[in-house]
Amino acid sequence: MRKEQDYYFHKAKKEKYPARSVFKLEEAQLKHRFLKFGQRVLDLGCHPGSWSLYAAEVIGEKGVVVGVDLQHTDLAVQKPHAEIHWLCYDVYSEDLVVYLKQNWPGFHVVLSDMAPRTTGSQYADHQHSLRLAERVLQMARLFLHKNGTVYCKVFQGEDFPQFLKKCRALFTSVKVVKPRSSRQESREVFLLGRGFHPQR
Template identity: 40%
Template sequence: MTSKSGGRQDRLKVRVKTAKRRSTASTRWLQRQLNDPYVAKARSEGYRSRAAYKLAEIDDKYRFLKPGGRIVDLGAAPGGWSQVAAERVGSAEGKGKGRVVGIDILEMDPVPGVEVLHLDFLDDTAPERLREALGGPADVVLSDMAPPTTGHKQTDHLRIMGMCETALEFAREVLAPGGTFLAKVLRGGTEAQLLNDLKRDFDKVRHVKPPASRADSAELYVLAMGFRGGDAGPGDDAGPGDAR
């Protein structure tokens, strides 16, 4: 039996009619966006995307965006993650605390406290240009990148894992010892080779799914903390809740 409050919520939901030129899938996506509380919250609080809350929620729990930190945001556009990073490391205050550099091949409007490098992070010059912009190695490398989906689960999984592996290669070049790597993956398990690489290079590796990540989405994040650098040996065993 539907409660009165539930019935009221149903009545308040925005319903979108299927236009002649809009597919059913597009209509469903639009209706979900219009009824998404994180979308409304992002709009009211000035964030460029609902994804900003995913990073904020992960950092609320694991605390890796520290005041004064040097952060790189790969595939930064439209800038939601860069906004959160700038707020938390202090660069948004304009007082010289912390540095955030966003890298993307797409054009991106300026973000207070963020230096944007308009280039492909696979460019041979990208690591050095990043270190110059940060004034040293990065404390955190973020990647919320994902290739366009095909609708074929296995293909989409392989493509996003490949992108994560590429981001990890970049992170190895620019991270300071003790640094953190956070990247998007898809449910279905991190590929064995990537997981082994992460465990070799970092002290702690875990999968996380923040509340802002839709429950019906296969999206997950892999969080690796305590970068050992190139000369590190075997590390600690994975702890409770860590990826295995």
């Protein structure tokens, strides 16, 4: 497994992405093709910027990516790409909601690779991760267009089935994705919700 992680680390470096986590999005995109030319994409927990950069390349120069993180992100980008806006906010902040409302008329895709600081307690980490994922759903309700897509990281645990049930009520299709580049021993999975129904 260590060898595999080294492989992704070097691959990310070679392809000029700041983090190997980019392949957790790339694998899903190559299989499910939910990022499309000209879209607006909201990337929650974007630092150091790999997912935003990858999404900006796929959606091209007519698209817009808005990356949000607690940490300041300022990535120099060389490849052709969509406009990228880096915002430094806590995802729970109401100021973020106001700023997004003032500047963009909604998004076609909401991405989230947000992860809590791990505590050593699997249960606590699962609950923190679910809270972040619930916030992603709230942000989707506020900003995601009808038929839009959410791709969101969650740490599995005992309340995961209930969360999944909630998602199934909001999207036409919900898949649980475990990319090969995600460590097999890690409890992280990615929820892919497509065909958002905002009224539900």
